[in-house]
Amino acid sequence: MSIMEAEFIKSFIRVCSDGWELGWHERNGGNLSYRIKSEEIDEVKALFNTGGAWFPIGCEVGTLAGEYFLVTGSGKFMRNIPLDPEANICIIEIDDTGKNFRIVWGLRNGGKPTSELPTHLMNHEVKKKLSGGAYRVIYHAHCTNVIALTFVLPLKDEIFTRELWESATECPVVFPSGIGVVPWMVPGGRDIAVETSKLMETYDAAIWAHHGIFCAGETFDTTFGLMHTIEKAAEISVKVYSISQHKSQTIEPEGFRQLAKEFGVTLPEKFLYKK
8 A cells, every 4th residue: 555545644744734724833843753553554654764863862761762653744735734744744663772763755856853852752651651551642832822821820720720710611521631841941852852852741732932832642633623722722712812911810729629520520629729
C-alpha cells in the first residue's frame, strides 16, 4: 500500500488542515506529532528509507527507544500539508538509546522535524508512562484567544483553569484535571521542554505564555477536541472582558461540585477557591 493510504496519515493531515482553517497556524506556526502504533508501522515499514543519518534529539527519551513518530517539519506551513504531505511531514525513528533520531519517510525536499521536537518527545514520554501507552498525540497551536489571555491573567494554573471553567459549562468535564501554564521562555530548546513535561504529569494541556498551547490525548479527535474547547472558552472570556471587567454572574464553586458529581469527574479543590 501507499503510505498516503494509511488511516493515521489521513487523520494527521486532517488535524493540520482543520487547525489552519481555524486560524491557529499562521505561517509555519504550530506543530503536531503522533506516536505510531506497531501494527500501523507494519503496514508501511517496507516503504521506509532506513539508511539515513542519525541526529541528536537534544534530550534523552529512553522509554521511547525504537518507537516511530509522525511529525510536522521545521519551517513548514500547515496550510501546505494537505497539498503535499510528503514534502512537509515525516516519520522518524528513535534509536535504541533514546538520544537520536533519523528520518525514514517524508520531507522529500530536505529539512528536519519541528524545532520543538524535544518538547514533543518529552511530553510523549510522560504521557506514555502515565497512560500505560494509551496517549499517542501531542498538538501545539497558536490559538489567538488563549495567547491574548496570557497578557491579562496571572500566569498561574489555578487562575487560568478557573477562568476557562467558568467560561463554558462543558469545560470542567472536558479537562477536569485543569490546565498548566509555563511563563514565557525561549521556545524550541530543552529548558522549556522540561518545564512543559513537568506540567504534563498533571494536566493534558499546557499553555505557553504569549505563544500558544500544547495538548495531549489518546487520539487525534480527542486531542483536537481538547484544543478546540480550550480556545473557545478563551474566546468567550476575551469577549466577556471586552464588555465589562466585572462578571455579574458566573458558575460558583458549589456549582462545579454538583457538575462533577453528575458527570462522574473529579475536580481538584485547588481550583474551587473562593474569590
